[in-house]
Amino acid sequence: MTVAVIIATGRAGGRPGPAPTATLPWPGETPEPMTLLARLRAQLVTLKVSDHHVITRPDLAPCLRKDGHEVIESADAAGDLREIAWLAERADDTVVVLPGDLVTGDEPLARLLLDAKGPATALTIPAPKPAAAPPVAPADAPAAEPEGAAAAPTAAPTAAPAAAPTAAPTVVPGTAIRVERGRIASAGSPYHRVTAPNAGFPGALRVARYRVAALSDVAQRLALLLDDPEGPERLVPAEPEGEQSGQGGQGEQSGGSERGGRAPEAIELLLVGLVREGVAVTGNGDPRLVSLRADGEEGARAAAERIGATDEDKIRLKAAVKSNDGFFTTFAVSTYSRYIARWAARRGMTPNMVTSISMGIAVVAAVWFAAGSRTGMIVGGVLFYFSFVFDCVDGQLARYTRQFSTLGAWLDAVFDRAKEYTVFAGLAVGSTAAAYDSSVYGGNVWGLAVAALALQTVRHMIDFSYGAGNRARAAKPLPTTPLDQPGDGAAAPAPAAAPQAQQAPAPAPGGGSLVGRLSRRTSQVRVLHWAKKVIVLPIGERFALIAITAALFNAKVTFIALLAWGVVAALYTLTGRVMRSIAR
């Protein structure tokens, strides 16, 4: 069972006596008044996380106990880390660490707890794109200035004197981090500087069961470092206090309170530790969703207002549509299929039911194709299109309702193939069944049908095999950075490199090779981007090609078109992949 460790050590200002920020009232609409902590715990329980451990300071503990929370007392961040290490060691499952004053919607937490894959995931808040200043160019310029090696320029548009991030457009709530290609490349704390931060970390961190041991180790090491400031390894403040105060880029809290020289927090140190130890921490961030930490009633109210104004259902529905689909799928199906998915969800349909409906429609389409009449071909084509629509809906429904199963994934994949190959057979039957003088008559096309079946299967095998070999190569160990080093090492040799690396657009399977560069370059042009997707004849294009050519012409035309396009696609992908493999 997933274990939640809630760090409720934040102090609320403007209250008589010591009060944790976690006990601030939740200003949103609830049947009964509740504190932020109570709300967060209720949210976790709905996500099936009911094993909670709340850590707080001794003077804040009575306030939390009064509200009925069982708490663990610890004197400082080192104590928090030791408690976390101990809890992680005993946990036999996923561990999530959250701040008690986290104010967020249900969707970000669901994404963190239910959708996230991989060893570790952190909620992130992407910095809004600076509108006025182009992100790269100005940052390059000051790089020529003689700066300390570790003090690389931030993404700030103005020249930054050493070690002081300027009042940047990258003001983000939470601790500064840098996300590169979805992975957190560097995380900040009062002791750890982030080169070119581009996102914030509000403090929610999930570590999968098979990495919990690393979490425990890192927490213990950090606690030792904090306890022994004079040891051989020591944590030194990343910035002089005076320079940091009032700066927006790093170590800022949501409420904008001044945090110069603030005390370190356990969660931010944990993230730094995991990232620097080479654990792959995925950043889960969506600029449309709200995750903030409340430092006072004002901050809590602002966060609640923003959550109230967010249509999480709409965002979830939109996110259920795969983003990297082909041209036909994107423009002729995905534009509306999600509304069918939502309708199906409200009817209580399961993804497997939709998959079966799609398969059923395809079988009916094949029967119509087999009739060998023009009407049959047109009806078959239309039905085949809708079979494809429902094929997209099942996945969207699964993602929207978070209903995943191994059986469902297999059923979806196998039925996809079965639909196509059943329709091939139907077309071949119809071609000879048609009247000799009708336009539907294509003669005996079984040879073409066999060729199309063999070609498509071999093409898929190329994809699968290449994917298998590629995945093995992608798993390179991540770089590690010493915990007691203030800089993150990203820009040490050449300060200008970091912002550029961060701007590198696509996840690049081709690496720095010529093919890889060519591939990325062409993908930036919109027309070429789609042309490259269309040429490989993906599933949407295949279904459309079959439906249209069958409805307008006959099976012979369909198969010849499929074979010709398929051969071009196979040669195109083979050439590119062989070159990539050699260049690697």
Add this chain to the structure above:
Amino acid sequence: MTAMAEDSAINEPGTPEAETQGAAAFASRQLRAFRDDGPLCVALGRLSRGQLPPLPGAVIAAVITGVLLVAGVGDQNTPALFAPAVALLLTGPASSHPHNGRLDWLVPPIIRAIEYGYLAVLGFAQGVSAPLIYALIAVLAYHHYDTVYRTRQRLWPQDWVFRAGLGWEGRMLVVAFVGLSGLLPFAYAALAAYLGVLFVSESVTTWLRTGRGNGVIVDLEED
């Protein structure tokens, strides 16, 4: 269906080093499963003790098979018999070698092209009913897709399934020899029926047994 949660069941790597090594070993094991070798290939692989890299033999086998098929399987029986034997001798000994080379991912699709191409050309040349050829290749395609989808979720098919399926080389040899006696349509029908029952029943029972367990986020949708 449970709203997933546990990915640890499939992705349970240990240390970073083990993760990298594990990924390479996993990929190699996957590629070798995709080959769908039968008992003969495995035996030849054992003889060579994994000393031969897989790609060169596969490429040569593909070229030779292509030439033999174009040269005409229909006119005489020699090429028809020749092709499976050549393909087996060229690719079998390398079946035990790790498939970790840069281009070793080409081997399984090459073997598929050889197998499907041979079965299609031989069947049409010797007058096997076209729907029967289509059915046999569709059954094989089912098995090959199923292998891919299963290994991704680490539901490895048992060794006996590959053995009972005769492997690509076994199937080619069976039709080649039966073709000599003029009973080829019977061989296609028998193979399609036997393999269809074998592959479909085995895979469906496995999936029903394991698929009901807790859900896992996997996106198997392919282009």
